[in-house]
Amino acid sequence: MIRFLAISLLIIAVLTSCSLKTTEGLRQVHFNRMEVENPYFSNANIDYVYKAKIEVYKKNFGGILIIKKIGPANHRVVFTTEFGSKLFDFEFEGETFTKHFIVEDLDKKLIIDILQDDFRVLVNESAKVLSVYESKNQRIYKTESNERFNFYFLEDESEKLEKIVNTTESREKVTIDFTSAEAGIAQTIAIKHNNIKLTIDLEKFKKE
Template identity: 75%
Template sequence: MIRLLAISFFSIFIFSSCALKTTEGLRQVHFNEITVENPYFSNAKIDYVYKAKIEVYRKNFGGILIIKKIAADNHRIVFTTEFGSKLFDFQFEGDTFTKHFVVEDMDKKFIVNILKEDFKILVNESAKVLAVYESKNQRIYKTESGDRFNFYFLDETSEQLEKIVNTSKTKEKVTIDYNSADGKIADTISIKHNNIKLKIDLEKFKKQ
């Protein structure tokens, strides 16, 4: 009897420790949606310009980040200092990633790979829905991202995208928070990693 109770307790502990916090307290619902959309960098007529701060381990980089949609599934992302010196220049074309340039201080394989994955999530306009959850005021769409998952949090009333959480099967890896006045262009974006020292803050550039 004691052995049975011990096994039961161990099983409960294992399953509870593997539970994904992102979906705690949410109810899974039936859905008809095939895809979920991210509208924030989808207009090819707009140059999306942001003041940017990137903290990676003990290094801090500040400047201007420009995201430009060139064509369908094709985005160019350029990060420069405020004086115009290029820090990195990336391009996403479908599943193809091109590193046009990276300044020496950032040109480390693991840093480039992390930035690649972060910005891939940021500019991806559409993702296939695997499951849908609801909370009191949000609707959450689960999508697949390689060997991970992305959870899109949309306001229940306005249907604006407020957050994306990138996870493994058991842990939250990256959180992207959006603040937008119109639901079309993000005024601020915050990208935080849970397991490494990397943070990106973007604020929409306001013309004087």
């Protein structure tokens, strides 16, 4: 009897540790939608300009981040100081990533890979839906991202994108929170990594 209880408790512990917090308490629903969209950087006529703060392993970088759609599946992401000195310059074209420039303090393979992944999620305009979940006021779309998954949280009535969570099968890795006051433009974006000390905070630049 004691042995049976011990085995049962072990199974429960294993299942609990492997459960994904992102979908905890959510109800999986039938869906007809084949793709979910991220509208925030999809207009080629807009220069998306943000005040930016990037903290990586206790090093802080502040300045201006510009995201520009320059082709059907092509975005340029440039981060400069407030005085115009370039900190990094990346380009995304489909699955191709190009590092045009990066300052020495950030020029580490691990950091570049992380920044590449983060900004690829931001500029990726659509993703194929694998499954759909519901909460009281949100609909959550699960998509595949290389060997991980992205969960898109959309406000139920307006379908405004509020959050993207990047996960493995069992753990949340990155959370991207959006606030938006006007259609198609994110006012603030907060990117937080759960397993490393890297955060990115963006606030839409307001012209004086």
